[in-house]
Amino acid sequence: xxxxxPLLDVMSELATSASAFQRLSTTNGPAAAAAAAAATxxxxxxxxxxxxxxxxxxxxxxxxxxxxxxxxxxxESDFGAHSKSYGTYNAxxxxxxxxxxxxxxxxxxxxxxxxxxxxxxxxxxHIVKKKKESCWDSLKGWHDAWSGWxxxxxxxxxxxxxxxxxxxxxxxxxxxxNGICPSQFYFSREQCCxxxxxxxxxxxxxxxQTWPNVFGATDAHGVWYxxxxxxxxxxxxxxxxxxxxxxxxxxxPYACGSGIPEIKTILSGFIIRGYLGKWTYVIKSVTMMMxxxxxxxxxxxxxxxxxxxxIGNIISxxxxxxxxxxxxxxxxxxxxxxxxxxVAFGAPIGGVLFSLEEVSYYFPLKTLWRSFFCALVATFxxxxxxxxxxxxxxxxxxxxxxxxxxxxLIPFIILGVFGGLVGAFFIKANIHWCxxxxxxxxxxxxxxxxxxxxxxxxxxxxxxxxxxxxxSELIAELFQxxxxxxxxxxxxxxxxFTNVNHGSESAESGHGVTRALWQLSLxxxxxxxxxxxxxxxxxxAGLFIPSMAIGAIAGRMLGVAMEQLAFHNPEWFIFKDMCNxxxxxxxxxxxAMVGAAAMLGGVTxxxxxxxxxxxxxxxxxxxxxxxxxxxxTSKWVGDAVLKEGIYDAHIxxxxxxxxxxxxxxxxxxxxxxxxxxx
Amino acid sequence: MCKxxxxxxxxxxxxxxxxxxxxxxxxxxxxxxxxxxxxxxVNGTETNKTVYTVTKIPAEECxxxxxxxxVPELHASVGDKVNxxxxxxxxxxxxxxxxxxxxxxIIIICILSFLxxxxxxxxxxxxxxxxRGIRYSQQQNEEVNLHDSDVRDLDIDFYGVDNNENLDxxxxxxxxxxxxxxxxxxxxxxxxxKSQVQEQRRNVFDRHSMLx
Numbered sequence: 001x002x003x004x005x006p007l008l009d010v011m012s013e014l015a016t017s018a019s020a021f022q023r024l025s026t027t028n029g030p031a032a033a034a035a036a037a038a039a040t041x042x043x044x045x046x047x048x049x050x051x052x053x054x055x056x057x058x059x060x061x062x063x064x065x066x067x068x069x070x071x072x073x074x075x076e077s078d079f080g081a082h083s084k085s086y087g088t089y090n091a092x093x094x095x096x097x098x099x100x101x102x103x104x105x106x107x108x109x110x111x112x113x114x115x116x117x118x119x120x121x122x123x124x125x126h127i128v129k130k131k132k133e134s135c136w137d138s139l140k141g142w143h144d145a146w147s148g149w150x151x152x153x154x155x156x157x158x159x160x161x162x163x164x165x166x167x168x169x170x171x172x173x174x175x176x177x178n179g180i181c182p183s184q185f186y187f188s189r190e191q192c193c194x195x196x197x198x199x200x201x202x203x204x205x206x207x208x209q210t211w212p213n214v215f216g217a218t219d220a221h222g223v224w225y226x227x228x229x230x231x232x233x234x235x236x237x238x239x240x241x242x243x244x245x246x247x248x249x250x251x252x253p254y255a256c257g258s259g260i261p262e263i264k265t266i267l268s269g270f271i272i273r274g275y276l277g278k279w280t281y282v283i284k285s286v287t288m289m290m291x292x293x294x295x296x297x298x299x300x301x302x303x304x305x306x307x308x309x310x311i312g313n314i315i316s317x318x319x320x321x322x323x324x325x326x327x328x329x330x331x332x333x334x335x336x337x338x339x340x341x342x343v344a345f346g347a348p349i350g351g352v353l354f355s356l357e358e359v360s361y362y363f364p365l366k367t368l369w370r371s372f373f374c375a376l377v378a379t380f381x382x383x384x385x386x387x388x389x390x391x392x393x394x395x396x397x398x399x400x401x402x403x404x405x406x407x408x409l410i411p412f413i414i415l416g417v418f419g420g421l422v423g424a425f426f427i428k429a430n431i432h433w434c435x436x437x438x439x440x441x442x443x444x445x446x447x448x449x450x451x452x453x454x455x456x457x458x459x460x461x462x463x464x465x466x467x468x469x470x471x472s473e474l475i476a477e478l479f480q481x482x483x484x485x486x487x488x489x490x491x492x493x494x495x496x497f498t499n500v501n502h503g504s505e506s507a508e509s510g511h512g513v514t515r516a517l518w519q520l521s522l523x524x525x526x527x528x529x530x531x532x533x534x535x536x537x538x539x540x541a542g543l544f545i546p547s548m549a550i551g552a553i554a555g556r557m558l559g560v561a562m563e564q565l566a567f568h569n570p571e572w573f574i575f576k577d578m579c580n581x582x583x584x585x586x587x588x589x590x591x592a593m594v595g596a597a598a599m600l601g602g603v604t605x606x607x608x609x610x611x612x613x614x615x616x617x618x619x620x621x622x623x624x625x626x627x628x629x630x631x632x633t634s635k636w637v638g639d640a641v642l643k644e645g646i647y648d649a650h651i652x653x654x655x656x657x658x659x660x661x662x663x664x665x666x667x668x669x670x671x672x673x674x675x676x677x678x
Numbered sequence: 679m680c681k682x683x684x685x686x687x688x689x690x691x692x693x694x695x696x697x698x699x700x701x702x703x704x705x706x707x708x709x710x711x712x713x714x715x716x717x718x719x720v721n722g723t724e725t726n727k728t729v730y731t732v733t734k735i736p737a738e739e740c741x742x743x744x745x746x747x748x749v750p751e752l753h754a755s756v757g758d759k760v761n762x763x764x765x766x767x768x769x770x771x772x773x774x775x776x777x778x779x780x781x782x783x784i785i786i787i788c789i790l791s792f793l794x795x796x797x798x799x800x801x802x803x804x805x806x807x808x809x810r811g812i813r814y815s816q817q818q819n820e821e822v823n824l825h826d827s828d829v830r831d832l833d834i835d836f837y838g839v840d841n842n843e844n845l846d847x848x849x850x851x852x853x854x855x856x857x858x859x860x861x862x863x864x865x866x867x868x869x870x871x872k873s874q875v876q877e878q879r880r881n882v883f884d885r886h887s888m889l890x
Binding site for chain 2: 161164165168169172184185186187191194195196243246247249250251252253254256257262272273274279282283286289385386389390391434437438443446483536538653654655
């Protein structure tokens with residue numbers, strides 16, 4: 001009788017309250033998920049019976065045994081009852097559709113969580129029982145016990161290694177647009193000028209040959225030089241873009257897009273054959289670099305999650321426990337997606353939280369620990385490759401420690417509102433465009449579309465220096481504080497250089513800053529518009545980097561405005577307390593960071609994981625509160641305007657069978673009413 | 679078979695990680711890169727920025743004072759005004775491993791060229807080869823041919839004059855009974871893979887049921 005209780009529990013909970021569904025998916029994961037499966041698949045009658053039969057067996061496991069086997073399970077009668085229920089269950093299912101092999105489910109079907117969990121428990125029992133029989137069997141038992149950790153270890157190593165390769169390759173490929181290092185062709189610009197001394201900051205070192213140099217143009221300010229550079233930039237972009245889209249089309253069409261909506265759907269128990277296969281992995285990794293190198297307004301961070309999940313899927317075939325059981329495989333995939341974010345942003349904890357908050361559907365504690373370990377290993381491997389040479393995993397690391405003031409929360413919240421509104425606008429516009437693409441003739445020419453977008457992006461972005469450079473570099477520059485050594489336009493303040501100790505004092509903006517702000521505002525509009533059209537074309541395209549760039553630009557502009565306001569009106573009561581003349585009191589870099597977080601929050605609607613990712617990304621642990629405030633505001637504003645985030649919106653657009661655990665049920669009838677109408 | 683292959687891949691992977699560690703330790707290059715104003719700033723207001731790089735020094739010595747000592751011309755022009763010059767400098771310690779970069783870039787280029795060659799092969803040579811094979815199987819049952827030509831019409835409609843003939847062949851070729859040699863098995867696997875890719879292509883590009 002004891003074993004039937006949880007099921008009854010589950011049923012009554014399901015029946016009485018609507019929100020129980022949500023609770024279920026966190027506590028009794030498989031049960032709720034199976035209900036979800038039943039709901040989405042519109043099962044035939046006998047299949048429903050099958051599920052309920054399985055719940056009898058698996059329900060008891062959901063409460064206690066799923067996490068850890070009770071050590072004293074030598075209670076003979078109890079055990080017998082269990083195995084009997086499994087036995088009957090197995091007998092009934094084996095003759096219907098369980099060829100106990102890899103191809104248990106057909107393409108585009110929803111998995112049966114309970115059946116798979118029950119199968120795994122049966123297998124586990126078998127191993128535990130045989131363990132005492134011989135030495136070999138006990139060894140097998142040990143192998144079975146540690147295979148989960150082993151699997152995530154290998155996944156972590158592979159994810160870190162691939163991410164390192166992609167980072168190095170993307171840097172190199174992006175700089176190829178500008179020129180080449182003739183002595184060592186495999187070096188990017190920064191690497192080529194490694195030990196060159198005494199060069200001016202803005203110019204290239206003599207070792208680095210820009211394309212006009214190669215073709216014989218020497219005058220760096222001439223028209224011919226500029227045109228040649230422009231041409232090579234556009235030509236290379238279009239060439240690489242064409243290559244990327246052809247590769248995707250020829251070898252792995254599933255490699256296009258960001259992949260996170262599909263990963264979410266797969267983790268919620270859907271089967272898409274080939275989506276996490278070898279070819280998808282290879283093609284996605286290669287074309288990811290090329291898409292970034294083509295200068296398109298997209299990032300490689302989202303696709304890295306997909307790439308890591310491909311690794312998880314491939315590696316899980318080594319371990320039959322996971323490879324042959326779709327429900328168990330999803331535990332590995334959850335861990336892999338955590339590793340993907342961990343290597344993309346150098347944020348291991350953020351990765352785990354991302355997996356928990358955004359992508360995973362069934363996330364028990366055991367998976368949490370595995371994800372933690374997987375992210376740790378992946379980050380460690382990436383760190384030992386050291387792709388940026390700075391011993392940081394990403395290029396956004398900040399090295400200042402300026403304080404922020406309570407008053408500044410107001411501009412931070414304004415940034416949050418901006419992020420929410422623009423994010424909602426972005427989602428709406430992008431979904432509209434995707435719908436249009438789907439319905440109209442435009443969808444028939446994916447290659448031409450990619451080429452057109454690449455051409456437009458390249459032609460427009462070259463004249464503006466802030467769109468010409470790599471988007472990651474732009475974000476890194478916006479996050480930075482203007483030190484005394486900076487000589488970019490953005491840091492062109494009228495500083496008094498005779499007094500050495502006042503290097504970082506607040507100062508009036510020079511002409512350079514005004515010019516930079518103009519260019520930045522143009523870059524903001526351009527990036528926002530072009531990203532709407534870019535997200536959804538048939539190359540790997542992540543959304544994190546472009547939306548962060550949009551937010552960072554807006555934040556930096558607001559930051560400079562605030563700084564100048566404080567500089568010109570030091571007598572205002574708000575500025576009186578916090579600023580004295582001799583030191584900087586407002587750091588525009590913080591605003592850029594907060595703006596980036598707000599915009600990202602507005603687009604993806606993440607909260608906790610986003611804040612953790614942001615502070616791991618930048619190392620600015622003291623800016624958690626501003627980022628939290630902005631992200632929360634952006635989520636409120638965004639949710640008020642448009643209910644769903646971009647990933648959910650794309651899931652609905654494509655019509656994937658995804659039952660959102662965030663949904664609230666509006667029905668007040670309980671199951672008893674339905675069963676016995678009063 | 680496939681599993682052994684995967685195991686080998688995994689051990690290679692772990693070996694690669696080990697090797698990387700090893701190489702990293704042995705061949706690392708380091709530099710201390712200081713961005714400073716031109717030395718004349720000590721006397722006047724000129725603000726041209728210059729980069730000074732010193733290689734092969736330990737991380738803890740990457741400080742402006744030490745760099746000024748080590749760069750002769752800087753030492754000559756700044757002289758004893760280090761205390762005024764240095765606050766305007768920013769020094770960063772960086773390290774890299776040229777071998778890793780070289781290997782990674784070469785691997786990427788190899789993969790890319792392999793993919794390109796294979797793609798060209800699939801687009802140009804393969805249709806010719808399969809076409810020769812098909813001559814013997816002209817008298818296949820009509821339903822299949824009808825179905826195939828249907829599909830082809832559809833594809834041409836959608837793609838224009840893209841190279842799609844080669845993608846419809848596999849099904850026909852597979853039906854021909856062939857002796858079970860290694861070559862044929864590899865060929866069969868290729869055909870199966872090609873039909874899978876084609877299915878994916880239909881989902882993504884034609885039906886727009888995914889990834890849009």
